[in-house]
Amino acid sequence: MNRSFGEIALLVGLSVLPTITGCSDEPSEEERRFARLTARAEQVRELSFRRAVPVTTITRDEFEADQEAAAAAAEEADLAEMTATYGRLGYFAVDADLRETLARSSDWAAAWYAPETEGIVLIGEVDDTVLVHEFVHGLQDQHFDLAPGQDDALTSDAFLARRAVTEGDATLAEGRFIMQERQDADLHLVDWGPLLSSVHARREELLAGSELPLLFMAYPSFAYSFGLEYCAHNLTGASAASPFIDRLPPFDWSREDALFTTRVPASTQQILTLDAQDPEVGVGLDEIPAALDERIERLDWDTLGEWLTYLLLRPLDGAPELGDMRALAAAWDGDRALFVRDRKTDDLGTAWASAWDDARAAAGIEAALWQLYGGAPIDGEEPRLGRADDGELIWIERREDRVVALKNVDEALMPSLAEAAFPSGIRPMRLAIRTRPSLAARLSRRLPGRHP
Incomplete structure (x- = not known):
């Protein structure tokens, strides 16, 4: 039987400090819901929580106000440097108003997990699938450490590659939850061809419809769609080009664990080619001559x-x-x-x-x-x-x-x-030490928080 996940949400959010809600002896309906979905996240991702993950809800108006406040608080020198560097490369005009761009760059967010607070923030009412996705981020953090400091040594390319694993893994587990809850099935019955085509089509719609410089759409346009395909291929063998599983269920989720530990992808090309990329060559300047x-x-x-x-x-x-x-x-x-x-x-x-x-x-x-x-x-x-x-x-x-x-x-x-900048021949990549986070990592922290 052909099956599919249905809609896989593109979720990106930026973190705020959650409001601590009061608690009583009797769990509320909401608390019972969170407890059930916590257990379901453990089941579909095949990891166990080591500590509780608090959940807070804010309104869309509160979220937008936080975005605007954070953009207004951005240092003028930082914005000027961004336009003078990445703007000069050609991503946007050197006189672009980045403050306004930053204030609008995550309008489509629905929820996020914040490693700094180890909690989830929801924007208004969300579907159970959204919560499972975010609880899986909590599992990833507790088992593999998603702390912001882990990103500081990464280039923008490597940062996006790692975040494709983070989002793809959570989306894969979310899809498994959808299959089990709605169709009493599992990932081996997913019709991967139409599903991946739909996910990639939504990515193109996101890029085509963006009124912001595309640099600010790098994370959502890459991490979710390509991350899902990369993780699905890693776990089941399916891909858009060959949408059929090549191993028997039950699938071994330790293969997903390895993407956070022993087989961490190093480049977006590695994600895009499902590990079939060309060897990366050293090029350009490490230092000023x-x-x-x-x-x-x-x-x-x-x-x-x-x-x-x-x-x-x-x-x-x-x-x-x-x-x-x-x-x-x-x-x-x-x-x-x-x-x-x-x-x-x-x-x-x-x-x-x-x-x-x-x-x-x-x-x-x-x-x-x-x-x-x-x-x-x-x-x-x-x-x-x-x-x-x-x-x-x-x-x-x-x-x-x-x-x-x-x-x-x-x-x-x-x-x-x-x-x-034209060295002769192919030279090994030098492990240049970053003195501050790359642009991709900085953008993920700039608004009210950093990690979806």
């Missing part, structure tokens, strides 16, 4: 990965002579974004180096970057040097399967900085 150190200092760095690269290029999808940006981003082999400050002028600039499957894909990226920046070469003598439509200097250069793009760097320094 010694010859430029007196003039330029490193402000920060990041790895975008396949999904954030796609979101960067998605607005160009279908543009003349560019083609399918999703297919182009799938050729990603590695990248390093370096954000620099000119010691003399105090200007901020970007240096993004990337590696691709082959020279053809790299040529597509080179062409896409010229269109992304609305740039054109200044003269025929130096085709790599141009001016973006915002007036800033750009340098876009390709060498076989590598591309380097500089923006808002002093013209006299561009050739040397680009040259330094």
